[in-house]
């Protein structure tokens with residue numbers, strides 16, 4: 581990664597080869613034309629990102645089984661250690677015993693920046709009492725919780741928003757990033773953002789999805805979140821334009837909604853004001869890293 585590349589991508593998955601193959605197979609089943617290849621290497625991912633101007637990114641992992649947790653967290657540390665421009669996050673599973681200790685190991689021993697959960701793929705409810713030990717530890721360390729939210733119809737799952745509020749209420753010291761910004765519940769995302777100062781949004785995939793919808797709404801109505809998106813679409817632009825200092829953006833590379841170049845093009849398509857684009861393309865993520873992910877002393 582080169583210094584002249586200013587973009588910060590807040591959502592990348594460099595995973596072990598077996599997991600990458602699984603993810604790529606999954607995305608190709610949904611989007612047969614997707615440019616990803618099953619044997620893509622970490623170096624190729626780095627090159628592809630660099631070609632799009634990405635200089636820094638968040639690497640996100642998540643275990644599908646508890647037994648995978650420790651190896652995956654060590655992997656995340658190793659990927660992050662390969663470049664000063666990669667910020668690695670840890671993860672765990674609902675079956676992980678002593679979630680507070682595993683969280684502490686991630687932050688203190690492995691030097692990871694925070695914890696990420698992908699409850700729709702890991703198949704559990706993240707906003708639940710079972711994760712309180714992790715929330716308490718993150719709050720104690722002032723480290724972030726990054727969590728997948730939204731795309732409910734796509735994943736055929738839902739989340740407990742009442743508990744999400746309780747969690748935000750109970751742990752004001754724990755920064756939280758709602759990945760995909762509760763897509764397509766942009767109205768609720770705005771409400772929560774205004775209520776809880778520790779909250780950030782990540783617009784990964786939401787931007788491409790809104791562009792696709794705007795260009796051909798009919799294709800979305802039954803296939804995905806069409807009806808809910810129609811109800812929320814008016815919140816999208818004001819949310820981004822008025823709250824960009826707390827909104828990040830990433831590609832989900834190598835399994836995003838197209839190549840990274842396509843995804844950055846989707847963002848450009850909206851012609852947001854330059855200051856808003858500057859926030860989404862790096863300024864928010866940089867200040868987030870500075871405020872919440874500095875090395876523990």
Ligand SMILES: [Zn+2]
Pocket residue numbers: 591593832
């Ligand atoms: Zn992702």
